[in-house]
Amino acid sequence: MKLKKTSLMLLATFAGMSYAQAVTLINASFESPQTFNSFNYDRINDPTGWTIDRPASAWDVAAVNQAYADAADVQVGPLIGNQALWVSNNGGQATNMSAESFASHGAGTFTFTLAIGQSQNFAGVDLITISIVDGNGSVLNSNAITTLDPGDDLADFSVDYSATGAEFGNVGVRVTSGADNLTGVYVVDNARLDFSAVPEPSSTMLLGLGGLALIMRRRK
Numbered sequence: 001m002k003l004k005k006t007s008l009m010l011l012a013t014f015a016g017m018s019y020a021q022a023v024t025l026i027n028a029s030f031e032s033p034q035t036f037n038s039f040n041y042d043r044i045n046d047p048t049g050w051t052i053d054r055p056a057s058a059w060d061v062a063a064v065n066q067a068y069a070d071a072a073d074v075q076v077g078p079l080i081g082n083q084a085l086w087v088s089n090n091g092g093q094a095t096n097m098s099a100e101s102f103a104s105h106g107a108g109t110f111t112f113t114l115a116i117g118q119s120q121n122f123a124g125v126d127l128i129t130i131s132i133v134d135g136n137g138s139v140l141n142s143n144a145i146t147t148l149d150p151g152d153d154l155a156d157f158s159v160d161y162s163a164t165g166a167e168f169g170n171v172g173v174r175v176t177s178g179a180d181n182l183t184g185v186y187v188v189d190n191a192r193l194d195f196s197a198v199p200e201p202s203s204t205m206l207l208g209l210g211g212l213a214l215i216m217r218r219r220k
Contacts, residue, residue, distance in 0.1 A: 023110070023171060023193040025049065025096045029081045030063060030189065040068035047085065053093040060092030060177070061085065069117075069187060076117030076187045077153030084154075084189035086119075087128065087177040095133065096191060097172035102134070106165040108197035112173045115190045116145065117154040122184030129176045132161040132193075135169015144178070154189055 026049030034042040043062035046052045054060035064086050069076050085094060112132050126149075131142035143159035163171075175188055 102167035127178030
């Protein structure tokens with residue numbers, strides 16, 4: 001009876017297992033070469049791998065370095081590497097499309113994680129949204145974040161999307177500012193995209209039976 005109970009527990013454990021793998025994003029931490037001005041930002045040269053949208057003005061998105069993050073009116077803590085990105089105003093946006101398709105991954109869950117901080121001088125509407133998008137740029141799921149305070153250091157925020165594998169094209173990620181003015185910015189860094197697939201029932205059963213056989217062998 002004890003062996004039977006152990007076997008059932010083992011099979012149940014294997015049945016719930018998923019396998020996470022990283023999906024490659026080009027220049028995920030915004031470390032591509034930039035030309036920073038004396039104020040330690042670059043709003044002219046877009047970071048490699050990222051499609052930048054500036055619907056309001058040239059101030060909507062810019063690459064920044066650690067000296068910018070340390071400035072008295074910013075103070076968002078240490079960057080993950082040497083550079084990051086600011087997004088500001090209403091609609092400032094950055095999108096990164098991976099080279100991996102939904103079809104190549106099949107059914108499972110994509111998780112987009114991004115470190116976000118808010119400058120010390122931030123004022124106005126607090127809204128920044130992170131999204132997972134398809135090959136057309138259509139948003140599949142998003143997380144609208146409204147809980148940051150001025151001077152908050154970089155911290156991780158995430159959004160999940162349960163994929164079927166039938167979605168169009170490659171999987172991508174996006175960050176969009178919803179702030180309503182030019183006073184203060186969001187600083188974002190260290191984008192990560194992961195995929196977790198639940199194995200096919202046949203694979204799960206084989207794993208379970210393999211583990212069960214090992215237990216029985218040890219009991220002999």
